[in-house]
Amino acid sequence: QTEYCILAIGHSARDTLYMLKNRGINLTKKTFAVGFRIEHKQEYINECQYGKNYSKLLPPAEYKINVRTKQKRGVFTFCMCPGGVVVPASSEQGYLAINGMSYNKRNLENANSAVLVNVEPSDLEEDVMSGIEFQRKIEKKAFELGGGKYKAPVQLATDYIKGIKTTKLLDVKPSYSIGYTLTDLNGILPPILNESLKEGLVQLNKKINNFSKKGAILTGVESRSSSPVRINRDKDSFNCNIKGLIPCGEGAGYAGGIMTAAVDGIKCAEKVMEDIKNAI
Ligand SMILES: Cc1cc2nc3c(=O)[nH]c(=O)nc-3n(C[C@H](O)[C@H](O)[C@H](O)COP(=O)(O)OP(=O)(O)OC[C@H]3O[C@@H](n4cnc5c(N)ncnc54)[C@H](O)[C@@H]3O)c2cc1C
Structure with a gap:
């Protein structure tokens, strides 16, 4: 028994999100994003960002770029990992999700970044869990295209744009x-x-010159950049529709990364302290 429960379950706790919905907790659909990881040689990104004769004393270059398409969709890069790796991020058997990370030295051969397109609630079916089911659907397809055993499907970005299967990679x-x-x-x-x-x-x-040309490769599928649902909470008390139950962080739809999730955690803890103080 407890009077307060801060629920900071992350955006992959699908079992808990379903449990909450089935027990009458109010959830809403929210905009999220899906796409692929794009990889280049880090050296190429350094040359694009710093110029051909860049000093080797400079740190591995980063980028953050976005465009708006004719269909008025945002397409953007996210979580760029200089000198990093593409990593598995699946949380269910038979479904494939990937992510990216850099180790401290950022000294590996490739640069990678998510390249994402927004998914609006209106793209999906009425049901509040339709975003989660949509994620599952594309993760299942990625798993199958990868050939099973959590191998990832990979394609040259140029071939993806042309719609032809890649048979050979370049650099x-x-x-x-x-x-x-x-x-x-x-x-x-x-x-x-x-x-x-x-x-x-x-x-x-x-x-970025030749961003999706030359040897740039795409790996699928990046489906967990943000939560497709929000657990509704009161803007003053931070309670959801059950008193004392406080949704928090990325999985609850109030954060989009390490810092914002940490700050939301502090804000939730402050709300609990405030409530205890007021009750004394
Ligand atoms: C590979 C990778 C790289 C990333 N790189 C960056 C980056 O460079 N910068 C950035 O800002 N963000 C990055 N992110 C995103 C970042 O990790 C998340 O935004 C952040 O961790 C969200 O924090 P959170 O506390 O809301 O949830 P989480 O960190 O996901 O924590 C939720 C916790 O709840 C636990 N949990 C879930 N269900 C239960 C249960 N039923 N019982 C007990 N425990 C449970 C989970 O195991 C987990 O430990 C990255 C994510 C990944 C996967």
Whole structure:
């Protein structure tokens, strides 16, 4: 028994989100984003960002770029990992999700970043859990395209844009350690998102030279950049529709990264302290 419970379960605790919905906790759909990881040679990104004769004393270069497509969709890079790796992030058997990270030294061969397109609540079915089911659907397709055993489906970005299966990679080799299958990623996302992502990738070439050309590769599927649902909470007390139950952080839809999740945790703890103080 407790009077307060701060629920900071992350955005992959699908079992708990379903349990909450089935027990009458109010949830709403929210905008989230899906797409792929794009990888380049870090050296190439350094040259694009610093110039061909850049000083080796400079840190591995980063980027954060975005465009708006004709269909008025945001296509953007997220969580760019200089000198990093693409990593598995699946949380359910038979479903494939990937993410990216850099080790402290940021000294590995490839740079990677998520390249994402927004998914609006209106793209999905009425049900509040339709975003989670949509994530599952694309993760299942990615698992199958990867050939099973959590190998990832990989394609040259140029082939993805043209809609042809990749049979041979160029200079960039996938950093995903479990293994990969060369394929055509076009079957994963629904047409509206797929077309927007392709248009966005072409437009991004104006921001970074040859961003989606030459040897750049895509690995699928990046589906967990943000939560597709929000657990509703009162803006003053932070309670959801049960007193004392306080949804918190990314999984509850109030954060989008390490810092914002940490700050939301502090804010939730302050609300509990305030409530205890007022009760004395
Ligand atoms: C590979 C990777 C790289 C990332 N890199 C960055 C980055 O560079 N910068 C950035 O800002 N963000 C990054 N993120 C995102 C960042 O990790 C999250 O935004 C952040 O951790 C969210 O914090 P949170 O506390 O809301 O949830 P989480 O950190 O996901 O914590 C939720 C916790 O709840 C636990 N849990 C869930 N259900 C239960 C249960 N039923 N019982 C007990 N425990 C449970 C989980 O095991 C987990 O420990 C990255 C994520 C990944 C996967």
